[in-house]
Amino acid sequence: MRYIFITPWKIPKNSLLYDFIQEFFSRISKHTPVQHIFPSSQLNPNEVLAFYTKEIKKFSVENPLCIALDENGENLSSSGLAKNLEQYEVKGEKIVLFCLGGAYGLPEELKSIVKIDLISLSRMTFPHEMALAVLVEQVYRARCILSNHPYHHGDKSPLALSLQKYKKK
Numbered sequence: 001m002r003y004i005f006i007t008p009w010k011i012p013k014n015s016l017l018y019d020f021i022q023e024f025f026s027r028i029s030k031h032t033p034v035q036h037i038f039p040s041s042q043l044n045p046n047e048v049l050a051f052y053t054k055e056i057k058k059f060s061v062e063n064p065l066c067i068a069l070d071e072n073g074e075n076l077s078s079s080g081l082a083k084n085l086e087q088y089e090v091k092g093e094k095i096v097l098f099c100l101g102g103a104y105g106l107p108e109e110l111k112s113i114v115k116i117d118l119i120s121l122s123r124m125t126f127p128h129e130m131a132l133a134v135l136v137e138q139v140y141r142a143r144c145i146l147s148n149h150p151y152h153h154g155d156k157s158p159l160a161l162s163l164q165k166y167k168k169k
């Protein structure tokens with residue numbers, strides 16, 4: 001399986017988040033091949049759908065699965081995202097696309113070219129680069145959960161475990 005991140009904007013090298021995002025692409029690539037697709041120059045809002053359509057048609061997978069980021073999507077825990085990614089693999093998905101929007105969000109017509117799983121990172125709206133930064137960290141975390149890598153201890157911290165026991169009583 002490959003992870004393909006598609007953004008209708010480019011991250012400038014002088015962006016505060018540039019190094020952070022590249023670091024997490026590199027970490028994800030140690031678990032799963034990863035690619036970031038973005039336009040070479042700034043798009044007008046009315047060019048975003050054509051950009052997505054052109055890029056998605058280049059993959060030989062018909063109707064691929066797309067995790068689309070939108071603040072109105074499903075709220076997942078990190079383990080929930082890990083479980084979903086595992087399920088896609090079990091179902092034999094060859095690629096998972098991660099699609100983010102620009103200033104005007106994602107075009108509605110995207111759902112006619114891909115199978116959409118709409119997920120939210122929070123009910124708050126983030127700047128697009130920050131949304132990508134949170135997403136790449138969470139995808140890396142999900143891969144670590146699936147491979148029992150010590151990066152993620154959230155569900156296993158002593159406090160979390162004792163609270164789980166307490167709730168079961």
Ligand SMILES: C[S@@+](CC[C@H](N)C(=O)[O-])C[C@H]1O[C@@H](n2cnc3c(N)ncnc32)[C@H](O)[C@@H]1O
Nearest residue numbers: 069070071100101105120121122124125126131
């Ligand atoms: C600045 S936001 C766009 C806001 C736009 N006004 C809208 O209504 O979608 C740019 C992109 O960042 C992503 N994004 C921002 N906040 C998000 C959140 N809380 N959850 C998921 N994605 C988010 C989405 O992909 C969004 O299209």
